[in-house]
Amino acid sequence: MAHHPFGVVCYTKFIMDSKNLYDFLIKVQSIAKIGLLYTNDPYAKKNYLEIEKMTLSLLEDLQGVNLERNNYFKRDIYPTPNISVRAIIFNEKGQILMVQEQEDGGFSLPGGWADLYESPTEAVIKEAVEEAGAKIKIVGIVAFLHRTPFKIPASVPEYVLVFKAEFLEFVGEHDHEIISVQWVDPLKLPPLSRKVTKFEIERMIDAALNDKTIFD
Template identity: 35%
Template sequence: MSSTILNYAKRLRSIAHLGLTYANNEYDTDRYRELEQISLEMMNMATGLPSDQLAGYFSAAKEYITPKVDIRAVIFDHKNEILLVKEKADGKWSLPGGWADIGQSPTEAAVKEALEETGFNVKPIKLLAVLDKRCHPHPPQLDYVYKIFIQCEITSGEYNQAFDILDMGFFKQDDLPELSEDRVLAGQIDLMFEYLNDPEKQALID
């Protein structure tokens, strides 16, 4: 029971943190601070640690900084075209995906991101690649990031535009739109097609 409470508390803490990061009015800020406090009280119930100690542990200044994790869903259609979404942030195209959330496995994050950004229900098929963003020619970024590419298969649904997505489409390997290179590179798309053409190809880790 304590571990279940702690897991829920961590998820609430993550939601509160995101809410406080992006809140644009005092009403939302107050609600997310209240949610943050509730999460600390739940952690206190689960661990017995005092709330002030827990609050310090989850403060911005952490003792040990770890990489962020970017999850990308790799989806092909029956014509061997790859699914891309057009990002509202820069008007360019990427694989569906985003930051992994606390409380979700990599495959759960891929399924969630695909549904939110496209409207399609998908099932994960296999891990294709785990890439250190530093090792690839992405634009400079403050965060240190690991990128996880998971092949998925559409099971149901239809396109439903998300708030942060302008469009969606399937594209041939030699006819890609302008890519959002902070999120994905042409060479990485080529790598995904290698897995399509060679199902026995081993997952790449670098």
């Protein structure tokens, strides 16, 4: 007996809706976990915890499994490095765009942690807008480096992807974690944030200036 086309359409829609719901819940779960990690507000922490529990419950119902056992959400079972992205953004004068961090007043390259479901280029383009208010065009990859040995304290194990980019235009304000955005001579850097080291930054900039790709 032939399948009714309507039934096939409904089943396909169910599968797609389930996939979209799963992706949405994973994203919300990720936001909740990041919030729990970084917030110091007890009220916000309570809300993030509730969101984490709610999404976990919905994911269990959707997949018919118990996510309290060893799984993706228990990353300490098989720890892996976190991935961050940074952009070396050049203007027509050969200057690079740097952001001044609210945390310590020092400067660093625009960037941050890559989020779930983002490609590396999507992540760095988004970070450039959020941190520097800058719309950019990716030119190429400059570096894929192991940052952990340079971090003080060595907190979260980290790999960083560094991209060379062209500045297009400013499209908005930088976010609250940034004091200011400045164009600087790549060979005359301002005081750096504690988040980065002079050795790292100079190595990345040298690679960008000489069209090299470096890696660890």
